[in-house]
Amino acid sequence: MHFFDNHKKLFLTATLFFVLLTIFVAILPAFHNQLINAPLPQAKPLSAEALKGKALYVAHGCVSCHTQQVRNVEMDKVFGQRPSLAADYADIHRMDFWRNTATLMGTERTGPDLSDIGTRQPSQDWNLVHLYNPRIVVKESVMPAYPFLFTLKDKAEEGDVTIKLPEAFAAPAGKQVVATEEAMQLIAYLQSLKQTPLAEETPAPDFLYKKKLAAANAEGGAAAEEEELDGEALYVAHCQACHQADGNGLPGAFPPLRGSKVVMDDDLNLYIDIIMNGYDSRPEYGVMTAVGANAGFTEKEVAAIINYERSHWGNQGKMVKAADIKDIVDFVKGQAK
Amino acid sequence: MIAFANISWYLFSIAGPMTSELPSKSAVFHYHMDLQDFMLWTLFFIFLTLLLLVVLLVERIRELSGFLLRDKQKKHNQSFSDQVKRLNGQQIAKILRFKRNQHTLKVLFMGLLGLSSLLLPQPLMAANSLLQAASPSVSWGKAGFIITLVLLLIPTLLAVILLFVKINKGIRRLHMGAQKEEAKQIAQEIVANEDPALEATLLARQEALTYRLAPDSLSGNHLANDPKGLLALQEGVEIPIVSRKKKAVPRPYVEPALGKLVLWYLMTACFWLLFGTTIGEYVGIKFVAPDLEHLSWLSFGRLRPVHTNAIFWGWASLAMIGLGYYVVPRVSNVPLFSIRWGWYALLLINLTVLLGTIALMAGINNGGGEYREYIWPIMLLFGIGLLLTLINFYKTIGRRTTREIYISNWYIVSAIIFTIVISIVAYVPFWQHGLGETIIQGYYMHQGVGMWFMLFTLGLVYYFLPQQLNKPIYSYSLGILAFWTQILFYTLIGSHHFVFSAIPWWLQTVAIVGSAGMAIPVIAGTTNFLMTFKGAWYKLADSYILPFFLVGTIFYFTGSMQGTAEAFRETNLIWHFTDFTVAHSHLTMYGIISFFLWACIYAIVPRLSGREAPQITIGAHFWLALLGMMMYTIPLMYGSTLKGLMWMEGKPFIDGVAFMAPYWLWRAIGGSLMWISHFFFAYNLYKMLSATKELDLGEEIIEQIEQVKS
Known part of the structure; x- marks a missing residue:
């Protein structure tokens, strides 16, 4: 065609075609989305320290392996209570003159999603140990270790945060591992990553591609209600990171559950209180956060976890029924700190 | 294509009882196999x-x-x-x-x-x-x-x-x-x-x-007379380890200054290939041995973008542009507009990758969007380099002596224009607040791949493949169809990297439809290349260059169609966020782009330097790269499919990590083979550039005569 034998016409046509499509498929939708979306009313902006932590998160390329998007599909439910919304990202702007906006949604999930990690894993002790070397707490992890975010000191000074390490990873004798300011900022950022609750009248969008099983259970009504929850899955999801798969915990960091007095005791009050509201009265171990309250456990989850912990690693404790502990769970919920 | 996705779905559905609970919410046409x-x-x-x-x-x-x-x-x-x-x-x-x-x-x-x-x-x-x-x-x-x-x-x-x-x-x-x-x-x-x-x-x-011909009964006993010059004497023929392939044919005169420029592009590209894949190899090993060292500059999160960017902007881009400097003037039948500008562009692009690498390792990056990790002042150098190249090519084409513009130049010049547009869209901040950033990121990361690497490389193939087969391209019109449909569909598909995310549902759907549409340019292109091969398949055995083209063509089809298959919502559910994406990007960036580029380099360098690489090391390069890539991608695809199903089953996340360990090991092994093959490539390039030239007896005689005369 003669038209295309003219290089001006040819390349102008191609460029216009491409630019036009670009405007419609990228620029206009981008503009439109930043116009129509605003942060949720209850959203809290990042603290100054968390902002510095976010810059570190970006600098270390954490987004290579960690996403920050809970997709609206059933399989992502483990990472957050609701799918991520456009509003969740609406308040993210250009980092500085040199760097672009970092929504940090990510495209690879070699490590777990972190959209709601502040709720899912709030323990500072755990996060610090995990950052120092992930394999201390999660044997199979392939995450890089970040010992360069810690310093060795002969004696911790006032305000220093030290971490407790098991023998295999311990610092040279007489030295203490102290978290640097950067480590604390990074943890502050991680702890600030929480899904903002929606206003009460706003229904959360659905998770799609539900499992058939779940649907069947919902229809099953009363029969399904009685069914026991999977204690092992709950333990793996909520407890194992610290107390470990073998129930031995980590000496010097997290207490063992194997043969634990609290676990085996007939008096359930303290046990359930710890599960729901955390614990901090033993100086030799780290602080336990309010795991149950954060995850919104009902008596069913609590009972499943208790029964799992009382029947494993040689533990042989009395089994409990959800209905029997309902009162205690409701009571300790009221005592939440 | 939807049918295709469904078929792949059945394959997984019948893999075991664990999948019998897989969901089927969306489509009416979705057939669930229980x-x-x-x-x-x-x-x-x-x-x-x-x-x-x-x-x-x-x-x-x-x-x-x-x-x-x-x-x-x-x-x-x-x-x-x-x-x-x-x-x-x-x-x-x-x-x-x-x-x-x-x-x-x-x-x-x-x-x-x-x-x-x-x-x-x-x-x-x-x-x-x-x-x-x-x-x-x-x-x-x-x-x-x-x-x-x-x-x-x-x-x-x-x-x-x-x-x-x-x-x-x-x-x-x-x-x-x-x-x-x-x-x-x-x-x-x-x-x-x-x-x-x-x-x-x-x-x-x-x-x-038992009848046998007498030894001379068909030939007679006269000396061979060869008036058409069909026979050539080959001295010192021994039993070869590799089969003997054809030598490069002398081609029309190439201006030495241009030749030097092209060779420098290719040499620096080769350097970045070695550097980038060494990093890649190391990053792959880190999956198997995460506690090798604990230096912040070498931690995984920082090295991964170093690897991808060095391969993108260093290896592939420099090699493509270098080859472009040969193709554009050649098919326009005029000398290049400005060789000096070519050197400036070379310098700028190398500087981009060097500074970018250092910045990334030091922890300075743009915010985490894939392939735009370089901050804007660094990427600006690359942009200027592209602009110089564009003007250079455009002016050269403007002075062409042919009436029509050969299809290669359509692809090459458009690729440069589009990439400049893409970079501007990706680095200008006005539309990148909140979700805007994600929409632009989806657009950018896929246009970078499809409009820069794919479009440019296709342009090179439209020149080098017919040249190597010594016959015209099968169909000029198919090439043009592929060109326009590539622009139409490829531009739309970026958002398929964010299916099920918070970006608008309609935009995701557009991307999926566009991904299905990609079948048109891909099938058109593949058909064109294979039909050009038709009738000349026998040349494949004769040439050490054509096998690279064939592998590239095959992966152009399979790799691209795999991309289409991955885009559907149903498949996305299993494969998104897993290592399947990593396998796919290696099948395409390596199987298509790198194999095509190697083919072009082996075709052109002997013509510029007059020297050829030893066939045995070219063979080693080819086979190590091909086998390495298969060992890299197949276990990763298999493992990550199962991992995706584990996620859907609701298995604890760490189970998936532990499960992948053997597949990551295979990835490291395959990656090592690929990595070794690049050293063979570097050696071959070295041999093509500076091996002692084999003495051509005829040339020597003429030289001696001239000496005697003077």
């Missing part, structure tokens, strides 16, 4: 197999009875000279010898042909009765019943197969017995027959069989 359907299909296939076996058996038996009947009739009808035709030379010689010694050795021959008794195997009638017992009179559709039926039929099937084998064996023995009988009769005839005519027949046949 255990019962699976069993019904099994039943169907078992019956089909049974039927097939029965038909085969009937056929065999008919064959056998035919043979036996025919056997009885024909024996005496055949003349002896016909029988003799069934013997070979050696056998005839033996018989002749025998005839001559017959009187002394008469009896021995007889003993050799004893009859072997035949035993027909007992047919397994039990199998048939089982079959009858299983024929259903109960209502269909009860899963339990169907399962029982299948379980019953499996041993039946085995029994029938056994029966088939036995009968087959029997038939063969029967057949052999009949043949032996025949042989016996002929032998008896030979022994009994004292007629001299028999010997004469045998002798005549022997002579015919």
Whole structure:
């Protein structure tokens, strides 16, 4: 065609075609989305320290392996209570003159999603140990270790945060591992990553591609209600990171559950209180956060976890029924700190 | 394409009971295969197999009875000279010898042909009765019943197969017995027959069989006269380790200054390939051994973008642009507009990758969007380099002496224009707040791949493939169709990296539809390349360059169509966020882009330097790269598919990590092979550039004459 034998016409046509499509498929939708979306009313902006932590998160390329998007599909439910919304990202702007906006949604999930990690894993002790070397707490992890975010000191000074390490990873004798300011900022950022609750009248969008099983259970009504929850899955999801798969915990960091007095005791009050509201009265171990309250456990989850912990690693404790502990769970919920 | 996605879905659905709970919410056309359907299909296939076996058996038996009947009739009808035709030379010689010694050795021959008794195997009638017992009179559709039926039929099937084998064996023995009988009769005839005519027949046949031409009966004894110059003398031919391929043909004159520029582009590209894949190799090893060292500059999160960016902007971009500097002036039939600008661009792009690498390792990056990790001041250098290249190419084409613009230049110049547009869209901040950033990121990361690497490389292939095959491209029009459809569909598909995310649902759907549309340019392109090969396939064995083109073409089809398959919501559910994406990007960036680029480099460098690389190291490069890539991608695809299913099952996240360990090891092994192959490539490039030139006797003589004259 003669038209295309003219290089001006040819390349102008191609460029216009491409630019036009670009405007419609990228620029206009981008503009439109930043116009129509605003942060949720209850959203809290990042603290100054968390902002510095976010810059570190970006600098270390954490987004290579960690996403920050809970997709609206059933399989992502483990990472957050609701799918991520456009509003969740609406308040993210250009980092500085040199760097672009970092929504940090990510495209690879070699490590777990972190959209709601502040709720899912709030323990500072755990996060610090995990950052120092992930394999201390999660044997199979392939995450890089970040010992360069810690310093060795002969004696911790006032305000220093030290971490407790098991023998295999311990610092040279007489030295203490102290978290640097950067480590604390990074943890502050991680702890600030929480899904903002929606206003009460706003229904959360659905998770799609539900499992058939779940649907069947919902229809099953009363029969399904009685069914026991999977204690092992709950333990793996909520407890194992610290107390470990073998129930031995980590000496010097997290207490063992194997043969634990609290676990085996007939008096359930303290046990359930710890599960729901955390614990901090033993100086030799780290602080336990309010795991149950954060995850919104009902008596069913609590009972499943208790029964799992009382029947494993040689533990042989009395089994409990959800209905029997309902009162205690409701009571300790009221005592939440 | 939707059907295609569904088919792949079945494959996974029937993989095990764990998938029987997989969801099927969306589409009306989605067919869900449950255990019962699976069993019904099994039943169907078992019956089909049974039927097939029965038909085969009937056929065999008919064959056998035919043979036996025919056997009885024909024996005496055949003349002896016909029988003799069934013997070979050696056998005839033996018989002749025998005839001559017959009187002394008469009896021995007889003993050799004893009859072997035949035993027909007992047919397994039990199998048939089982079959009858299983024929259903109960209502269909009860899963339990169907399962029982299948379980019953499996041993039946085995029994029938056994029966088939036995009968087959029997038939063969029967057949052999009949043949032996025949042989016996002929032998008896030979022994009994004292007629001299028999010997004469045998002798005549022997002579015919052993006929040979005399060594010079077809050639004569004159010296070879070669007025058309078809023969070439090759000295010092030894037994080769690799098959001998054709040498590069001398091509039209290339301006030495241009040649030098192109070679520098290719050399720096090769450096970044070595550097980038060394990083890649190291990053891959980190999956297997995460505690190798704990230096912030070498931590995984920082090195990963170093690897991808060095390969993108260092290796592939520099190699493409360098080859472009050869192609654009060549197909325009004019010298390049400005060689100096070419050097500036080379410097700027190398500077981009160098500074970018250092910045990334120091922890300075743009915010985490893939392939735009370089901060804008660094990427600006790359942009200026592109702009210089664009003006240079455009002005060259403007001065062309041909009327039409060859298709290569459509692709190459458009690729540069589009990439400049893409970079501007990606780095200008006005539309990148909140979700805007994600929408732009999806657009950018995929246009970078499709509009820069793919479009440019296709342009190069449209020049180099016909050149190497020494024939025109199959269809110019297909190339143009592919060009416009690539722009139309590729521009739309970026958001498929964010399916199920918070970006608008309609935008995700547009991206998925666009991904399906990509089938048009991909099939058009593949057809064009393969049809260009047609009629010249024999050249493949002759050339060390064409195999690279063929691999590139194959992966252009499979790799691109895999991308389409990954984009659908159903498949996205399994594969998104897993290492499947990593395998896919290596299949394409490596299998398509790198293989095509290597093909072009091996085609062009000997022409510029006059030297060729040793074939054995080119072969090593090819095979290590190809095998390495397969070992890298196949385990990753397999493992990550299962990992995706584990996620859907709701298995704890860490289980998926532990599960991937062996596949990550395979990735490291395959990656090592790929990495080693690049050292062979670097060595080959070195050899092509600076190996001591083989002495050309003719050139030397002319030189000597000229020296004598002066």
